[in-house]
Amino acid sequence: MLTHEENILLTQVGRGTPCGELLRRYWHPVAAAAELTDEKPIRRVKILDEELVVYRDKKGSYGLVGEHCPHRLASLAYGRVDEEGIRCPYHGWKFDGTGKCLEQPAEPADSTFKDRIKHVAYPVEYLGGLIYAYLGPAPAPLLPRWDVLVWEHGRRWIVKESVIDCNWLQPMENSVDPSHLFWLHGDTAHLAPRVKKYAEKHEFTRFEYGIKKRRTTLPLSTAGKSEVDEHPLLFPSVLRHVAPFNQGKSVRHNLQIRVPIDDHHTQVFRANFVPSETERSPADAAVPFRFTPLKTAPREYKMDMVSAQDSMAWETQGHLTDRATEHLGVGDEGVIELRKLLKEQIERVQQGLEPIGIIRDPVKNQLIDLGVINERIGLYGNQSEHRECAAS
Ligand code: FES
Ligand SMILES: [Fe+2]
Known part of the structure; x- marks a missing residue:
């Protein structure tokens, strides 16, 4: 048996918890690649208590970013993908797979606001039919080739x-x-x-x-x-x-x-x-x-x-x-x-x-x-x- 405190220590998965930080040292699959199709290239996923969306852009690259847009928090799960990344369905902010904000259509053309926005984004890799993600500190270890x-x-x-x-x-x-x-x-x-x-x-x-x-x-x-x-x-x-x-x-x-x-x-x-x-x-x-x-x-x-x-x-x-x-x-x-x-x-x-x-x-x-x-x-x-x- 464990004490209540030990039980919590060994089981919690959120960011900042001792076990959650350990789990973030490993790659975890977030979706099967076949779950992302041309008709549905974006999926909402939750992993380690973080709400995210995984997507395949029009060049065939995968990305994993925070579900809630950093503008006013609408869900990117209803967004659109293009050759460069994913665009929010609400006001059209666009992000690449590193979380860089590429466009803010309602801002002036010479605005540098987008350069100061960094959205949540994690590295992803494809292996054996699965899309794996790494939510831990850099540098990411290798994805194990079991x-x-x-x-x-x-x-x-x-x-x-x-x-x-x-x-x-x-x-x-x-x-x-x-x-x-x-x-x-x-x-x-x-x-x-x-x-x-x-x-x-x-x-x-x-x-x-x-x-x-x-x-x-x-x-x-x-x-x-x-x-x-x-x-x-x-x-x-x-x-x-x-x-x-x-x-x-x-x-x-x-x-x-x-x-x-x-x-x-x-x-x-x-x-x-x-x-x-x-x-x-x-x-x-x-x-x-x-x-x-x-x-x-x-x-x-x-x-x-x-x-x-x-x-x-x-x-x-x-x-x-x-x-x-x-x-x-x-x-x-x-x-x-x-x-x-x-x-x-x-x-x-x-x-x-x-x-x-x-x-x-x-x-x-x-x-x-x-x-x-x-x-x-x-x-x-x-x-x-x-x-x-x-x-x-
Ligand atoms: S909430 Fe995403 S662009 Fe406004
Ligand atoms: Fe069993």
């Missing part, structure tokens, strides 16, 4: 799920909580058969990007063999996972990216990748996108879906779960380790140090292969071996 976003030997697609009505840390604690698999997802046959025929050993190891979670299933009879499932939590807000695909004929690698909207809401993006001998996903190709609702109404979850089962658990813990009243046991070792890591990283930022997992070396960032293992579905520790298995 394997799922960069691999080309197969098919990639992006899924955006219904907004989760709870704080971001609840889904992240779930990512280091392997004991929930059998109970929460056990009726979804491909994940964990309802009749439990094995014991489990769980290990959590820190590595340079977060925490590796290793589950070893131990057969209860001498006839079976033990199997390893190891995949990482990429600090602070991503789970790298893998699951069977196409009735177990292939595997679906994925990143589950939990983006803090504000203290009580989280947006999940999933980047999926299925290796294939016949399909290719060049880095500059358009990536298909779909929206997946997890509920039919507030608190009415589609409980035949694994992700809806998870979101049920996270939301019913409360918008911001009261960690002062919980009772953690030995089986919550991963959750305890994550909280410890998070607290340490908050303190590092407060001391002016760089937190875990920040990448600044382009050589290291060509393609970060996370070496996920899931022996039950044919993924072994050796990467080349697993690609053969996955493609067969």
Whole structure:
């Protein structure tokens, strides 16, 4: 359990809060690129408690600026884009992707007023079908080139799920909580058969990007063999996972990216990748996108879906779960380790140090292969071996 003060410390996402400042040291996706179209090139987004708009201008460049125009605060979400940037719908002030004010149509032609206006703007980058943003201090670190976003030997697609009505840390604690698999997802046959025929050993190891979670299933009879499932939590807000695909004929690698909207809401993006001998996903190709609702109404979850089962658990813990009243046991070792890591990283930022997992070396960032293992579905520790298995 945590004290009320510790709970607040580890969960708040706003600018100026200790955790919010830590979260601003990392890139977060704000939209799937496919969500911005010629018909609708602007979207309102909220991230880390900041109201923003993401847009694609007529040259195809992306921008992320404050939603409220610095003139008299009308919403740029109803604005227009051109080759240079975004224009406010109210009096036509225009801004580029750096927040520079380019035009103020109602001001005299020789006015320098626009030069003294600097609108909120953040760097954005496209990778693997997602538009990522960095809301922290300059210089921005490199956007991590996780394997799922960069691999080309197969098919990639992006899924955006219904907004989760709870704080971001609840889904992240779930990512280091392997004991929930059998109970929460056990009726979804491909994940964990309802009749439990094995014991489990769980290990959590820190590595340079977060925490590796290793589950070893131990057969209860001498006839079976033990199997390893190891995949990482990429600090602070991503789970790298893998699951069977196409009735177990292939595997679906994925990143589950939990983006803090504000203290009580989280947006999940999933980047999926299925290796294939016949399909290719060049880095500059358009990536298909779909929206997946997890509920039919507030608190009415589609409980035949694994992700809806998870979101049920996270939301019913409360918008911001009261960690002062919980009772953690030995089986919550991963959750305890994550909280410890998070607290340490908050303190590092407060001391002016760089937190875990920040990448600044382009050589290291060509393609970060996370070496996920899931022996039950044919993924072994050796990467080349697993690609053969996955493609067969
Ligand atoms: S409120 Fe935006 S131009 Fe006036
Ligand atoms: Fe789960």
